[in-house]
Amino acid sequence: MSYDFLIVDDSPIIRSVVRKAIHLSGIDLGTLHEAENGRQALATLEQQHVDVVVADLNMPEMDGVELVRRIHEDLSLTVPVIIVSSDRSADRIEELRARGIHDFLKKPFRPEELMAMVRQALPQQGGSRVG
Amino acid sequence: MSVDPSLDVLLATTARVLEEAAFIFSEPASPASPPTGSVVEATMTFAVTDQPGHHGSLMLSASPGFGTALAANLLGVEPDDPDVTARGAEALCELLNIVAGCLMEEWFPDAPGCRLGIPSARTVAATEHEARRAGAPVSGSLLSEDAERIDCAAFLEG
Numbered sequence: 001m002s003y004d005f006l007i008v009d010d011s012p013i014i015r016s017v018v019r020k021a022i023h024l025s026g027i028d029l030g031t032l033h034e035a036e037n038g039r040q041a042l043a044t045l046e047q048q049h050v051d052v053v054v055a056d057l058n059m060p061e062m063d064g065v066e067l068v069r070r071i072h073e074d075l076s077l078t079v080p081v082i083i084v085s086s087d088r089s090a091d092r093i094e095e096l097r098a099r100g101i102h103d104f105l106k107k108p109f110r111p112e113e114l115m116a117m118v119r120q121a122l123p124q125q126g127g128s129r130v131g
Numbered sequence: 132m133s134v135d136p137s138l139d140v141l142l143a144t145t146a147r148v149l150e151e152a153a154f155i156f157s158e159p160a161s162p163a164s165p166p167t168g169s170v171v172e173a174t175m176t177f178a179v180t181d182q183p184g185h186h187g188s189l190m191l192s193a194s195p196g197f198g199t200a201l202a203a204n205l206l207g208v209e210p211d212d213p214d215v216t217a218r219g220a221e222a223l224c225e226l227l228n229i230v231a232g233c234l235m236e237e238w239f240p241d242a243p244g245c246r247l248g249i250p251s252a253r254t255v256a257a258t259e260h261e262a263r264r265a266g267a268p269v270s271g272s273l274l275s276e277d278a279e280r281i282d283c284a285a286f287l288e289g
Binding site for chain 2 (some may be wrong): 010013014016017020058059060085086088090091092106108
């Protein structure tokens, strides 16, 4: 079974790093979607199947907190969201956990850390298939 | 709330992030001469939650060549890879983003949280960069193993 991912980060470099980590994980990769901000991510999630979202927290237009809220409340999706961010603010992490994120990974991170989180996220859900 | 925006912590944090994220080793240094040519400056704002007086901006700067090398190391490719030649400024922004997150924990350990801005970068003449750096209350430099200079500065308000 292959899995579809959505990487959300305004930095193309970080999207590349996350993409490589997912490739290195050995997970059977389906489609790998990318978005520069929360707004683009929501548009993708409305139209595409995604098994795991890996998202930044600080992004222009729509940040990670708002993205998580709208995934759950507006789209009613249960897709696991892993937040990868340099922002370590306790209040924001607490808010994200309250909103039901799967996990939080601080930058800088080792690829193995992200790979472990992604693997752990996969069996817990049925993806965000639409239609 | 304790506030310790020390230069030592800024330099040590930047050096640690450079090592962990990009495998670039560096040490604090006092460059004998100012940079020449052009300099890439990455800046971003920060604000301590519930402490209106504690905010400011951070700046990391280096030569365009170092930016390219940094991009290559972050991506795990060779510096002459066409994928990284134009991504030096972006790489410096990402480095600053990570440094800022780590630094907030060190500088403001008792704060309930901090808000970080979106980093941005621009290329300026070295003379212009030096003038801006001279006005920073917290400012210092690192020197990489390849003798590349990385300037670190913080502008604090409140």
